[in-house]
Amino acid sequence: MASTHAPGPAGLLTCAGLGKRFGAHAAVTDLDLTLQPGEFVCLLGPSGCGKSTLLRLIAGFETPSTGTIRLGGADITADPPHRRPVNMMFQSYALFPHLSVAANLAYGLSGLGRAARQARVDDLLRLVRLDGFGPRRPDTLSGGQRQRVALARALARAPQVLLLDEPLGALDRALREETQGELRALQRRLGTSFIVVTHDPAEALALADRIGVMEGGRLVQIGDGASLYERPANRFVAGLLGDVNLIPGRVRDRDPGGLTRLDTALGPLRARGAAAGEGVIALRPERIALSRAPSGDGPDLPGQVVETTYLGDRVRLRVRLADGTAWRVSAPTDAEAPAVGETVHLSYPPERAWLMPAAG
Amino acid sequence: MKRLLPVLPALWLAAFVLLPVILTLKISLSTPATAQPPYLPVLDWSAGIEGWGSFLEALDFTNFETLASDALYRDAALSSVTLAAIATAILALIGTPIALAMARAPERWQPRLVALLIVPFWTSFLIRIYAWIAILKPEGLLSAGLMKLGLIARPLEILNSQGAVLIGLTYAYLPFMVLPLYAVLTKLDPRLPEAAADLGAGPTRVFWTVTLPLARPGLTAGALLCFVPMVGEFIIPDLLGGSDTLMLGRVLWSEFFSNRDWPLASAVAILVLVLVVGPLILFREDEATEREAGR
Amino acid sequence: MRALDRIALTCGLGFLYAPILILVIYSFNASALVTVWGGFSTRWYGVLVADVPLREAAGISLVVALASAALATVFGTLAALALDRGGRFAGRRVFLGLIYAPLVMPEVITGLSLLLLFVGFGLDRGLLTLVVAHATLGLGFVAVIVGARLRGLDRSLEEAAADLGAAPARVFATVTLPLIAPSLAAAFLLAFTLSLDDLVIASFVSGPGATTLPMRLYSQVRLGVNPEINAASTLLVGTVTAIVLTASWLTGRKGSA
Numbered sequence: 024m025a026s027t028h029a030p031g032p033a034g035l036l037t038c039a040g041l042g043k044r045f046g047a048h049a050a051v052t053d054l055d056l057t058l059q060p061g062e063f064v065c066l067l068g069p070s071g072c073g074k075s076t077l078l079r080l081i082a083g084f085e086t087p088s089t090g091t092i093r094l095g096g097a098d099i100t101a102d103p104p105h106r107r108p109v110n111m112m113f114q115s116y117a118l119f120p121h122l123s124v125a126a127n128l129a130y131g132l133s134g135l136g137r138a139a140r141q142a143r144v145d146d147l148l149r150l151v152r153l154d155g156f157g158p159r160r161p162d163t164l165s166g167g168q169r170q171r172v173a174l175a176r177a178l179a180r181a182p183q184v185l186l187l188d189e190p191l192g193a194l195d196r197a198l199r200e201e202t203q204g205e206l207r208a209l210q211r212r213l214g215t216s217f218i219v220v221t222h223d224p225a226e227a228l229a230l231a232d233r234i235g236v237m238e239g240g241r242l243v244q245i246g247d248g249a250s251l252y253e254r255p256a257n258r259f260v261a262g263l264l265g266d267v268n269l270i271p272g273r274v275r276d277r278d279p280g281g282l283t284r285l286d287t288a289l290g291p292l293r294a295r296g297a298a299a300g301e302g303v304i305a306l307r308p309e310r311i312a313l314s315r316a317p318s319g320d321g322p323d324l325p326g327q328v329v330e331t332t333y334l335g336d337r338v339r340l341r342v343r344l345a346d347g348t349a350w351r352v353s354a355p356t357d358a359e360a361p362a363v364g365e366t367v368h369l370s371y372p373p374e375r376a377w378l379m380p381a382a383g
Numbered sequence: 384m385k386r387l388l389p390v391l392p393a394l395w396l397a398a399f400v401l402l403p404v405i406l407t408l409k410i411s412l413s414t415p416a417t418a419q420p421p422y423l424p425v426l427d428w429s430a431g432i433e434g435w436g437s438f439l440e441a442l443d444f445t446n447f448e449t450l451a452s453d454a455l456y457r458d459a460a461l462s463s464v465t466l467a468a469i470a471t472a473i474l475a476l477i478g479t480p481i482a483l484a485m486a487r488a489p490e491r492w493q494p495r496l497v498a499l500l501i502v503p504f505w506t507s508f509l510i511r512i513y514a515w516i517a518i519l520k521p522e523g524l525l526s527a528g529l530m531k532l533g534l535i536a537r538p539l540e541i542l543n544s545q546g547a548v549l550i551g552l553t554y555a556y557l558p559f560m561v562l563p564l565y566a567v568l569t570k571l572d573p574r575l576p577e578a579a580a581d582l583g584a585g586p587t588r589v590f591w592t593v594t595l596p597l598a599r600p601g602l603t604a605g606a607l608l609c610f611v612p613m614v615g616e617f618i619i620p621d622l623l624g625g626s627d628t629l630m631l632g633r634v635l636w637s638e639f640f641s642n643r644d645w646p647l648a649s650a651v652a653i654l655v656l657v658l659v660v661g662p663l664i665l666f667r668e669d670e671a672t673e674r675e676a677g678r
Numbered sequence: 679m680r681a682l683d684r685i686a687l688t689c690g691l692g693f694l695y696a697p698i699l700i701l702v703i704y705s706f707n708a709s710a711l712v713t714v715w716g717g718f719s720t721r722w723y724g725v726l727v728a729d730v731p732l733r734e735a736a737g738i739s740l741v742v743a744l745a746s747a748a749l750a751t752v753f754g755t756l757a758a759l760a761l762d763r764g765g766r767f768a769g770r771r772v773f774l775g776l777i778y779a780p781l782v783m784p785e786v787i788t789g790l791s792l793l794l795l796f797v798g799f800g801l802d803r804g805l806l807t808l809v810v811a812h813a814t815l816g817l818g819f820v821a822v823i824v825g826a827r828l829r830g831l832d833r834s835l836e837e838a839a840a841d842l843g844a845a846p847a848r849v850f851a852t853v854t855l856p857l858i859a860p861s862l863a864a865a866f867l868l869a870f871t872l873s874l875d876d877l878v879i880a881s882f883v884s885g886p887g888a889t890t891l892p893m894r895l896y897s898q899v900r901l902g903v904n905p906e907i908n909a910a911s912t913l914l915v916g917t918v919t920a921i922v923l924t925a926s927w928l929t930g931r932k933g934s935a
Binding site: 388389391392393395396397398399400401402403404406407410420426477480481483484485487488496498499500501502503505506507508509510511513514515516517518520524554557558561607608611612614615616617618622631632635636639640645648649652655656659 | 680682683684686687690691693694695697698700701704753754756757759760763764767769773776777779780782783784785786787788790791792794795797798810811813814817821868871874875877878881882892895896899900902903907911914915918919921922923
């Protein structure tokens with residue numbers, strides 16, 4: 024199986040043709056992923072998309088049904104977890120309840136001498152700002168402190184790749200945002216490659232160099248946040264990263280500016296990107312311009328406001344168009360917002376709309 | 384309404400658990416007699432409160448002196464505790480891998496495995512021990528099988544020995560060790576052993592440093608559930624043990640049924656209680672704290 | 679599944695079942711010698727059916743088991759309710775201790791002490807004393823099983839019923855009782871089997887004319903291995919297995935529904 028895949032660019036960690044079946048259920052299917060040294064990758068997707076299974080395959084808790092995992096050039100597919108130079112920070116932390124914080128941190132350091140181990144534990148405690156917490160039991164710590172112990176424990180063996188399963192999932196909102204910054208800074212400082220699994224798009228955007236979106240066991244798109252937001256591979260990715268209006272149509276031709284023209288229920292519309300035959304335009308609500316009179320730029324789409332929601336920094340509107348569909352429009356609050364029932368004219372810069380294949 | 388709930392069961396328990404034990408203590412301090420009932424003094428109902436007074440006042444420590452001075456009872460106590468302790472250790476040794484395997488089995492198998500473990504426990508204790516007689520006797524299946532395999536030259540002299548009693552104890556009490564252990568192990572977060580493996584611990588180190596320490600409450604509960612009733616076990620030493628296998632349960636039985644010495648039998652009962660009271664209190668405290676914690 | 683786990687399970691279950699299986703197989707042995715196979719036969723079942731004292735003993739055991747299990751279920755459930763709902767009443771710890779004591783107390787002590795009680799109070803030994811003794815033995819088991827179910831109960835269900843206007847008695851009858859019913863059945867079954875199985879306590883507290891099945895079997899077992907007992911055992915094992923399997927099948931179906 025693996026031989027059918029072209030070797031990707033040389034990276035620190037390479038998964039090639041990776042697949043995992045549980046009985047009849049395919050948790051991960053034909054997945055290729057390359058991680059560069061020092062890179063911070065987020066795996067993003069809803070629960071059950073296979074992102075945690077992928078993490079467990081890399082950590083060695085599951086044996087892949089197909090494919091290989093290579094780390095620094097060596098094939099580690101068959102290595103048991105305790106022989107892999109990768110470590111995992113578990114969701115809800117999996118701190119040993121019967122051991123002190125220091126003993127938790129020292130657990131992975133059994134190869135070191137007593138003094139070296141003690142010194143390393145002290146370093147780790149300082150690293151996560153928990154000096155003096157060594158003798159405490161995990162159940163006496165706050166959620167944020169436990170999270171930091173788990174992180175320090177996973178870093179103790181200086182892994183080449185650190186796997187983090189929903190590392191901030193158990194924290195409350197305020198603490199999560201603060202911790203995102205800390206985690207990012209720590210990763211930069213250590214230069215360790217991180218793979219973080221999350222279901223929160225905002226978290227993925229805040230943390231990662233690259234985001235891999237998973238759906239149904241497949242990696243459907245991987246890239247930096249901007250490319251995923253601006254040029255989603257399919258409806259799923261487009262919807263995952265934020266509100267989006269989807270306009271189906273049939274591809275007609277290309278205009279001189281390189282944009283694709285489509286016939287839609289609203290007439291001919293243009294967008295960037297390519298598709299064969301049927302396509303879908305993804306249009307973000309904040310790209311849409313709204314005015315009371317027809318404007319000169321782009322298409323002119325008249326519609327009626329059916330709902331407005333004031334959100335402080337912006338106003339969200341729903342506008343019913345000629346074909347009966349309602350678009351989401353996000354307008355700045357500085358201008359006076361139209362009222363429900365008012366007729367408005369929508370337009371958008373075609374180079375900010377993205378055309379995707381209709382299927383998938 | 385809520386306050387009345389405990390009244391009925393409490394009265395029942397007081398009448399049929401607490402009072403009998405107190406009575407046993409009292410009669411262990413009575414004098415044997417050739418009468419019905421065979422002890423003195425007897426509670427005189429017609430004398431009312433005074434009858435109770437004179438019944439409770441008369442204390443005779445002879446029975447405990449007999450227990451202390453006669454080597455028979457000392458040996459029986461010693462061998463009861465020793466056999467129960469050895470059997471408990473064997474059970475811990477073979478019960479742990481079984482409980483661990485059950486807890487690690489696929490989830491849909493687990494209820495069936497538990498049922499498989501319980502079914503023999505629900506079939507007659509007497510019959511299960513009886514089954515071992517046919518296996519262990521010199522012309523029995525074990526000896527016949529081993530001789531056929533050429534492993535032994537002559538039949539094993541294992542029935543009516545301490546070895547047979549140990550086999551019987553291990554066999555009969557295996558579910559009592561496995562089930563509490565399994566209950567703890569199945570609740571153990573599977574990520575904890577995984578985290579240990581992730582941090583470089585091989586399977587052996589994972590077991591000793593993570594799984595076993597976390598399973599200790601189950602091991603303690605299992606050990607006590609086995610040890611306490613084993614100390615007073617009657618059927619197993621009676622059917623599988625030899626005439627030299629003295630265990631307190633058997634001594635009590637023969638004092639009561641053969642010698643009709645009720646006060647001495649009561650004294651033996653009190654001795655058994657004293658031997659197991661430590662573990663019992665431990666067990667109760669354990670259960671109590673667990674119940675409170677579970678609320 | 680790991681190979682070691684398979685071995686542990688196979689050996690463990692094999693150890694548990696082999697003696698019972700051997701017993702069952704040899705109950706169909708034509709030979710009177712228990713260890714020599716003389717061909718397939720059901721003759722010992724014939725002998726068993728003709729054994730009048732054994733049948734009488736089985737009848738007594740059944741009556742005692744039914745009566746004592748019913749008593750144990752009522753009092754054990756009350757005890758479980760008291761522990762779960764009664765708050766911190768005075769003597770709760772002692773109460774708890776008295777419930778657990780019969781679970782672990784060596785049977786010889788339970789038997790002897792109950793006998794001393796019955797004799798001391800001038801009660802004639804017989805069916806009644808047997809039922810009381812077995813109900814006391816079963817009570818603790820019932821309290822543990824029902825208590826576990828009560829603790830797992832979602833209290834908001836009862837609160838919802840009360841909120842919808844049900845008086846406490848109606849809440850109990852229409853919500854609590856149906857929810858704990860499977861555990862009551864399991865507890866009754868366990869108390870029933872414990873009574874049916876008990877030899878030691880029965881030997882102390884029963885009198886002439888109230889010989890139970892285990893007492894009868896024991897007196898024969900003492901004389902050595904006997905194919906008729908194998909046949910009786912097989913019937914007993916078969917019955918209990920059928921009950922347990924039905925029970926677990928029923929509760930399993932309930933759980934998945």
